[in-house]
Amino acid sequence: MATTEHRTYCRYCISLCGLRVTTDGDRVVEVSGDREHPVSAGYTCPKGRSLGAFHHRPDRLDHPVLRRDGELVRVGWEELLDDLAGRIRPIIEESGPDALGSFLATGAAFDPAGRTAGTRLLRALGSRSAYSSATVDTPGKPLVAELMGGYPGLIPAVDHDHATLALFVGTNPVVSHGHLNALPMPTARLRRLAERGEVWVIDPRRTETAKLATRHLAVRPGTDHAVLAFLVRELLPEGADAAYLDAHAEGVDELASAVAPFDRDTAAALAGVPADDLDDLLAAVRRHGRIAGQTGTGVSMSATANVTEWLLWALHVVTGSYDREGGMWFHPGFLTQLDRRRLPHSDGSAAPGPRSRPELPGRYGEYPAAALADEIEAGNLRALLVGGGNPMLALPQPERVSAALSRLDVLAVVDVLPSATTALATHLLPAAGQLERADLPLFVDRYVPQVSTQYTAAVVAPAAQRRPMWWVFAQLGRRLGVDVLPAGLDPDTATDDDVLAAIGGRGRVGFDALRAADGPVLAERAVYGWVTDQLPGGRWRLAPPALVAQLAAAPLVPAGPGALRLIPRRQIRHLNSQLTDDGGARTGREAAAAGLHPADAGDLGIADGDLVELRSAHGSLRCVAQVDDSLRRGAVAVPHGWGAPAVGALTSDRADVDPLTGMPLLTDVPLTVTRVRGARSSRRRVPPVRTMTN
Numbered sequence: 001m002a003t004t005e006h007r008t009y010c011r012y013c014i015s016l017c018g019l020r021v022t023t024d025g026d027r028v029v030e031v032s033g034d035r036e037h038p039v040s041a042g043y044t045c046p047k048g049r050s051l052g053a054f055h056h057r058p059d060r061l062d063h064p065v066l067r068r069d070g071e072l073v074r075v076g077w078e079e080l081l082d083d084l085a086g087r088i089r090p091i092i093e094e095s096g097p098d099a100l101g102s103f104l105a106t107g108a109a110f111d112p113a114g115r116t117a118g119t120r121l122l123r124a125l126g127s128r129s130a131y132s133s134a135t136v137d138t139p140g141k142p143l144v145a146e147l148m149g150g151y152p153g154l155i156p157a158v159d160h161d162h163a164t165l166a167l168f169v170g171t172n173p174v175v176s177h178g179h180l181n182a183l184p185m186p187t188a189r190l191r192r193l194a195e196r197g198e199v200w201v202i203d204p205r206r207t208e209t210a211k212l213a214t215r216h217l218a219v220r221p222g223t224d225h226a227v228l229a230f231l232v233r234e235l236l237p238e239g240a241d242a243a244y245l246d247a248h249a250e251g252v253d254e255l256a257s258a259v260a261p262f263d264r265d266t267a268a269a270l271a272g273v274p275a276d277d278l279d280d281l282l283a284a285v286r287r288h289g290r291i292a293g294q295t296g297t298g299v300s301m302s303a304t305a306n307v308t309e310w311l312l313w314a315l316h317v318v319t320g321s322y323d324r325e326g327g328m329w330f331h332p333g334f335l336t337q338l339d340r341r342r343l344p345h346s347d348g349s350a351a352p353g354p355r356s357r358p359e360l361p362g363r364y365g366e367y368p369a370a371a372l373a374d375e376i377e378a379g380n381l382r383a384l385l386v387g388g389g390n391p392m393l394a395l396p397q398p399e400r401v402s403a404a405l406s407r408l409d410v411l412a413v414v415d416v417l418p419s420a421t422t423a424l425a426t427h428l429l430p431a432a433g434q435l436e437r438a439d440l441p442l443f444v445d446r447y448v449p450q451v452s453t454q455y456t457a458a459v460v461a462p463a464a465q466r467r468p469m470w471w472v473f474a475q476l477g478r479r480l481g482v483d484v485l486p487a488g489l490d491p492d493t494a495t496d497d498d499v500l501a502a503i504g505g506r507g508r509v510g511f512d513a514l515r516a517a518d519g520p521v522l523a524e525r526a527v528y529g530w531v532t533d534q535l536p537g538g539r540w541r542l543a544p545p546a547l548v549a550q551l552a553a554a555p556l557v558p559a560g561p562g563a564l565r566l567i568p569r570r571q572i573r574h575l576n577s578q579l580t581d582d583g584g585a586r587t588g589r590e591a592a593a594a595g596l597h598p599a600d601a602g603d604l605g606i607a608d609g610d611l612v613e614l615r616s617a618h619g620s621l622r623c624v625a626q627v628d629d630s631l632r633r634g635a636v637a638v639p640h641g642w643g644a645p646a647v648g649a650l651t652s653d654r655a656d657v658d659p660l661t662g663m664p665l666l667t668d669v670p671l672t673v674t675r676v677r678g679a680r681s682s683r684r685r686v687p688p689v690r691t692m693t694n
């Protein structure tokens with residue numbers, strides 16, 4: 001058997017694990033971790049290892065498909081693109097360019113050529129209706145970076161080589177492999193941190209990460225800000241890096257007033273943790289002097305997302321931990337090289353939202369996804385291009401989203417597999433998957449824990465009629481009379497490499513050298529000291545008025561302390577909605593269940609495996625209960641991405657939206673849980689959630 005071995009990297013999550021893929025002709029016969037990879041060193045998770053199976057899945061989208069008189073018809077690319085352009089053209093003529101929108105999400109973040117083409121298409125046509133998953137994931141993070149540091153793209157990264165005190169707030173990297181800080185080989189990296197010093201985890205669940213930590217604070221959901229405000233309050237008079245603050249910060253007094261209400265007892269009562277634990281954490285910060293802390297979706301999806309992120313940043317600035325060894329460095333990106341540029345400054349102000357939701361903030365060239373259904377219902381958005389996203393299961397209120405998407409004149413979906421969204425498509429465009437295209441991690445290389453990148457050639461040629469997403473958008477653009485590709489490239493003749501060279505050719509190492517390396521290239525393990533000098537006026541703004549106001553408005557005592565609250569969680573074998581439907585083969589050990597603390601379950605007369613109904617102010621769903629003693633009492637953990645239960649039914653894109661970012665609140669949602677009567681007899685035991693972490 002003449003087999004070939006390829007070096008590539010996984011594009012499911014931001015860890016970008018290095019892979020060795022063996023092919024035999026057009027068959028992928030083996031996928032394993034790349035032991036020589038400088039960041040992932042042979043590590044992979046079950047998702048990455050399943051990429052060979054993914055490539056050959058019988059349900060992969062292979063042919064362009066058109067919905068004609070309600071029937072799905074397989075057509076050729078020419079016919080599909082001509083039809084699509086022919087339907088979009090009159091919509092733009094009648095309703096203006098904003099009537100054409102895009103939703104480019106997780107799958108597109110890992111496909112820079114495709115995402116760039118999608119963005120350029122919309123821009124060239126003059127449409128402002130760009131949406132993505134970033135506004136249901138983490139909009140508070142760029143906002144805080146902008147308000148405090150003058151630039152939204154500042155991404156603090158844990159100094160894994162020197163930090164002695166690490167703090168993980170609302171993130172479970174052992175399962176997720178990180179939020180904006182990737183953690184490939186999470187167990188090994190966390191153990192190394194814990195051996196060197198202390199690792200603290202703040203999470204209502206005793207997570208897989210918490211189990212590797214030295215300490216765990218099981219806070220009440222939505223109250224992280226209280227813990228951080230308490231720390232800042234106590235550190236300002238004792239434990240702050242006064243010299244750093246004098247030289248590099250403004251607003252110290254305003255910050256001190258803002259956190260003044262969060263004394264030890266207030267913070268402990270609000271967060272629902274023993275005050276002694278807060279004393280211990282404070283003592284740890286004073287002892288270590290520096291801290292390396294990061295948040296995840298447990299924070300970024302909450303009502304207190306912005307203030308928590310702000311106070312974590314403030315904690316770093318107050319202790320002189322930012323941009324310095326032993327704390328957090330800022331990731332300049334291998335390809336983006338922010339450390340070699342002059343950063344433009346901005347102040348966090350927003351453009352108005354779309355017409356139906358003008359109160360929502362437009363930022364970074366996008367509207368919040370919370371406006372998507374309203375814009376369609378209002379008739380403002382008539383055609384939508386979806387690339388690498390599944391809005392049906394990512395957004396609140398799936399029933400409403402479904403009705404809205406079904407009303408569109410055009411729903412064109414570029415994807416690799418069928419999804420809840422492709423099921424509604426008028427035009428289905430089969431994309432080349434991650435093994436079928438050359439790539440560079442242009443938009444995600446700033447999340448990996450070192451300054452490195454990797455070019456990959458396509459491991460196998462695109463099968464069937466699958467095409468790169470850049471080609472799809474460029475061909476559509478050509479039919480609509482606009483040039484989409486950079487550098488004047490011709491969509492009929494350009495290659496993946498041509499497009500990548502045009503968009504990612506300005507890295508530390510030129511595109512040709514990256515391509516010649518055909519594997520990972522490590523530039524530095526960390527870069528310190530490039531941000532502080534570039535701050536507006538040379539100073540961190542410690543007390544942005546918008547955040548001070550949000551903190552002042554946050555309650556100081558828990559609302560309904562005994563009530564149940566929905567919290568999110570992730571599971572190892574699927575990524576959002578991807579890989580949840582795997583013919584049962586690999587996801588069998590994961591349950592789409594609602595986790596409940598044993599005492600809460602007992603109070604409600606619920607046993608493991610019972611069918612339960614979850615109800616919030618926004619909707620309800622039914623699923624199986626899973627009694628789980630790793631949860632804090634009151635927290636009900638429901639994973640997202642499953643079609644049933646579609647947890648979005650419990651959340652709202654209208655009622656519960658953060659005013660500064662337009663982020664729908666997805667954690668700390670009040671809810672009731674009841675056993676569905678008569679269901680016990682048909683009770684099915686849920687297999688235990690076994691976390692595979694390698």
Ligand SMILES: Nc1nc2c(c(=O)[nH]1)N[C@H]1C(S)=C(S)[C@@H](COP(=O)(O)OP(=O)(O)OC[C@H]3O[C@@H](n4cnc5c(=O)[nH]c(N)nc54)[C@H](O)[C@@H]3O)O[C@H]1N2
Nearest residue numbers: 170171172176202221222296297298569570571572575576
């Ligand atoms: N296996 C897998 N990996 C993934 C994904 C996936 O679906 N599966 N999704 C990817 C995506 S898109 C993202 S954005 C990242 C997210 O990465 P993470 O943010 O690390 O996501 P989670 O693992 O859900 O961790 C969130 C944690 O927050 C906790 N939490 C909930 N509410 C609160 C709260 O109010 N306060 C605090 N302190 N904690 C809270 C939850 O218990 C949970 O442990 O993961 C990525 N990686």
Ligand SMILES: Nc1nc2c(c(=O)[nH]1)N[C@H]1C(S)=C(S)[C@@H](COP(=O)(O)OP(=O)(O)OC[C@H]3O[C@@H](n4cnc5c(=O)[nH]c(N)nc54)[C@H](O)[C@@H]3O)O[C@H]1N2
Nearest residue numbers: 105106107133137388389390394414415431568576577640
């Ligand atoms: N209630 C609740 N809701 C949530 C969350 C939560 O924790 N709780 N999490 C939120 C978060 S963090 C996020 S990021 C969003 C996720 O929102 P999305 O990004 O919309 O969700 P995914 O399910 O990851 O959808 C990715 C799609 O891309 C496709 N895809 C994969 N690879 C490729 C490719 O190479 N090319 C193309 N063209 N397509 C590809 C997949 O098949 C899939 O259909 O959901 C959010 N919604």
Ligand code: SF4
Nearest residue numbers: 010013016017045048
């Ligand atoms: S952790 Fe898993 S999904 Fe993420 S890059 Fe590595 S192999 Fe892929």
Ligand SMILES: [Mo]
Nearest residue numbers: 133136137138
């Ligand atoms: Mo996300």
